[in-house]
Amino acid sequence: MTAPLLAISLNSYGVEPVFNVQEHSIPDTLKPDALPLSFYTFEPQEYWAEPNDSYWMGFSNFILRQERLQSPKVQSFGQWADRTLSGEVHNLPHNGSYLRVGFATKSEYGDPAQFKPEVRFRLDVPTTRRKLRLVIESENNELIPLEERQRDRQLTEPDRTEGQTTGAFRYLSQIGDAINLSNDFGARLHFPPDAFWRMTAEKRWKPDATWNLRAQQRFYYYHQNGWGARTWFSAIRNIGNGWQFGSSSELEWVHSDSKFVAAQIFSTYKRLNNRSTVSPRIGVIGESQPGWRTTSAFMDLTWRYRLYSNWLFAELIPALTFPREKAFKDQGSVLFRVEMFFSGSINPDF
Numbered sequence: 001m002t003a004p005l006l007a008i009s010l011n012s013y014g015v016e017p018v019f020n021v022q023e024h025s026i027p028d029t030l031k032p033d034a035l036p037l038s039f040y041t042f043e044p045q046e047y048w049a050e051p052n053d054s055y056w057m058g059f060s061n062f063i064l065r066q067e068r069l070q071s072p073k074v075q076s077f078g079q080w081a082d083r084t085l086s087g088e089v090h091n092l093p094h095n096g097s098y099l100r101v102g103f104a105t106k107s108e109y110g111d112p113a114q115f116k117p118e119v120r121f122r123l124d125v126p127t128t129r130r131k132l133r134l135v136i137e138s139e140n141n142e143l144i145p146l147e148e149r150q151r152d153r154q155l156t157e158p159d160r161t162e163g164q165t166t167g168a169f170r171y172l173s174q175i176g177d178a179i180n181l182s183n184d185f186g187a188r189l190h191f192p193p194d195a196f197w198r199m200t201a202e203k204r205w206k207p208d209a210t211w212n213l214r215a216q217q218r219f220y221y222y223h224q225n226g227w228g229a230r231t232w233f234s235a236i237r238n239i240g241n242g243w244q245f246g247s248s249s250e251l252e253w254v255h256s257d258s259k260f261v262a263a264q265i266f267s268t269y270k271r272l273n274n275r276s277t278v279s280p281r282i283g284v285i286g287e288s289q290p291g292w293r294t295t296s297a298f299m300d301l302t303w304r305y306r307l308y309s310n311w312l313f314a315e316l317i318p319a320l321t322f323p324r325e326k327a328f329k330d331q332g333s334v335l336f337r338v339e340m341f342f343s344g345s346i347n348p349d350f
Contacts, residue, residue: 099119100118102340103338104156105337106154106155106159106334107334107335121137121138122138123137133170135167135168135170135184136166138165140188142218146261148161150263150298154335164189164194166188166189166196169184182200184198188222194224196223199219199220201216203216211236218231226256227255231251232249233249234249235247235248242271243268245268247264248265250262261285261288261295274306276304279301281298281301284296285297297321298319298321301319311341311342313341316335321333
């Protein structure tokens with residue numbers, strides 16, 4: 001009886017499973033019909049429609065062509081500086097250099113809309129030795145008032161404090177395994193140069209599965225403006241149906257005025273589809289002199305739309321501001337902005 005049983009056992013183990021593999025071609029995988037309806041912002045019958053010949057088509061093609069021409073130049077310049085200053089043959093990927101060009105128009109009570117250009121840039125050289133970077137930026141926010149920083153996206157260039165381009169060497173280190181520390185030594189690039197030092201400590205952590213926390217402490221010294229310090233804390237969590245809730249608190253010491261200024265911001269955020277996001281906010285700004293008091297409050301709604309790829313965006317921001325100097329009377333505005341990012345994207349979600 002042993003031999004027949006052995007034969008049956010061998011035959012049973014000799015049977016190999018059969019798998020049916022169904023392959024899909026790349027065109028079939030990427031065709032519009034295979035993607036979810038939420039992926040597109042137009043109707044199914046418009047998938048294969050021919051574009052209408054118009055001024056907008058000519059202008060948009062010009063913009064797309066400029067991005068293809070200028071982005072490699074910006075990236076190459078950052079990589080050239082990276083290799084030259086570090087003395088290395090190769091450069092690290094993900095160089096942080098970018099050029100941001102935009103046009104914004106803002107309409108307020110009794111003030112007609114006017115388009116204003118906006119330009120910001122950053123040159124990031126990350127391989128000068130192991131933890132030393134050279135950073136040249138078109139703006140430094142330590143000397144920008146707290147309220148202006150919180151409402152930056154509501155403003156056009158004439159409404160902003162005139163900034164100065166800065167250049168600094170940044171040394172990166174860590175305190176333990178959780179706190180990132182950076183020290184910047186540089187100057188504002190004007191005559192005469194204004195030397196500064198800036199130290200930033202930052203930590204991110206998740207106390208549980210729902211909350212994302214971030215804390216930052218900064219100390220700085222400018223030769224012409226003196227000392228300053230800033231404490232910032234934020235908490236973000238999902239609240240369901242694709243919405244995120246955020247709360248941020250900031251306290252800053254203004255040495256020139258010998259006072260504290262503070263801000264409390266509550267916001268929500270939702271990605272509506274693969275092209276647009278919406279973010280309502282409400283905030284309160286206060287100061288400690290002559291006594292703790294509210295200096296202004298505001299609310300705004302930012303609708304951001306990705307016009308093309310991950311570098312061309314449009315924004316529409318209706319806002320209400322209630323400043324103390326105008327007896328907290330509402331000041332309404334609507335801002336429209338178009339931005340282009342050459343070799344960089346501010347919003348990683350896109």
